[in-house]
Amino acid sequence: MSDRRTEYQRLRRATMWSVAGGALLPWVGLFWTATAPGPPPPWQLVVAGASAAAFTVVYWRAARITVTGTHARTEVVITGVLALVIFIMTREPEFAGAMAALAWGALAGLHVSRFTAALMILIATVACAAFQPHAVVFYAATISMVVWLNRFQFWFWTVVKASLEGRDAQAKLAVTEERLRFSRDLHDVVGHSLSAIAVKSELAARLASGPAAEEMLEVRRLARESLKEIRSVVRGYRTVDLNAELRSVRAVMEAAGISCALELPDTALGDEVSTLLAWLVRESSTNVLRHSAATRCRIKVASTGGWVELTVSNDHPKPPSGTAGSGLAGMSERVAAHGGALTAGQSDGQFTVRARIPA
Incomplete structure (x- = not known):
């Protein structure tokens, strides 16, 4: 750097x-x-x-x-x-x-x-x-x-200048992606093993008696505490600063010759919502770079009535290929898992992705 x-x-x-x-x-x-x-x-x-x-x-x-x-x-x-x-x-x-x-x-x-x-x-x-x-x-x-x-x-x-800023932004995005990958691996591998240890130790405590049962109950307690700590660490790794993510995305866009306008809410958002929005912004910006000849992009985050709405729109979208992409499907699934809804489509020469999730 x-x-x-x-x-x-x-x-x-x-x-x-x-x-x-x-x-x-x-x-x-x-x-x-x-x-x-x-x-x-x-x-x-x-x-x-x-x-x-x-x-x-x-x-x-x-x-x-x-x-x-x-x-x-x-x-x-x-x-x-x-x-x-x-x-x-x-x-x-x-x-x-x-x-x-x-x-x-x-x-x-x-x-x-x-x-x-x-x-x-x-x-x-x-x-x-x-x-x-x-x-x-x-x-x-x-x-x-x-x-x-x-x-x-x-x-x-x-x-x-745009090239240097774009390289810095790409480096930050790469670090964020690595953090998310590490958190997934930590949760999937270590978390699964600790869950198995907790279940097995509880079963062993039921089958055993005396000091052996007490020791197995202690093993179960330690496994559950470790699993709780692992999940806490994973949540910390998965928490992403939305504002920093938006700045990085804008730098990458402008390095690619795309004018990027940002509109953010005045109220603070929760960590879980911010992390989900940051991931949606990253995926949407990737689609803009890969599937359009955009010269302008607008990213708006609005918070009203207990809901948060993210809108990402760009000009000059490419004609639809006829097959649904996995990126939008994955975005829809994650938004739905959070209790929200996502829509995407072309209209008047603009491609717009709109996600609405509970605050």
């Missing part, structure tokens, strides 16, 4: 540094302006330099915010104002102003809407071409390429 975390942090830093390189463009323009013959008044250079420094800080902040998956709308507006100040304060707008506009246009590659990105590219291109109309195609192509590169880097980062 630590190796994956280190890999995650390294890729995150690499993405941020590669994107944040655009913040250096205003400094290139300022250096050109300051070293050109007949530079502007010092106060203009100071204002432009301060604006460039603020531009760099806000640009870096925008890159950090984008890596977390949120929108950097405020930072885009602030950097736009600072780029305009640099544009006005520099003597050579043909280059320095163009660099500031280009740097601001590069922010369109961050986590902004497509409309906002297109508008930013248009504004940056017009600003660059205002002083060099003959180079409008060059500036449009350059800004578009920079934006595309930034968007590609963030897309790649998103894919890698």
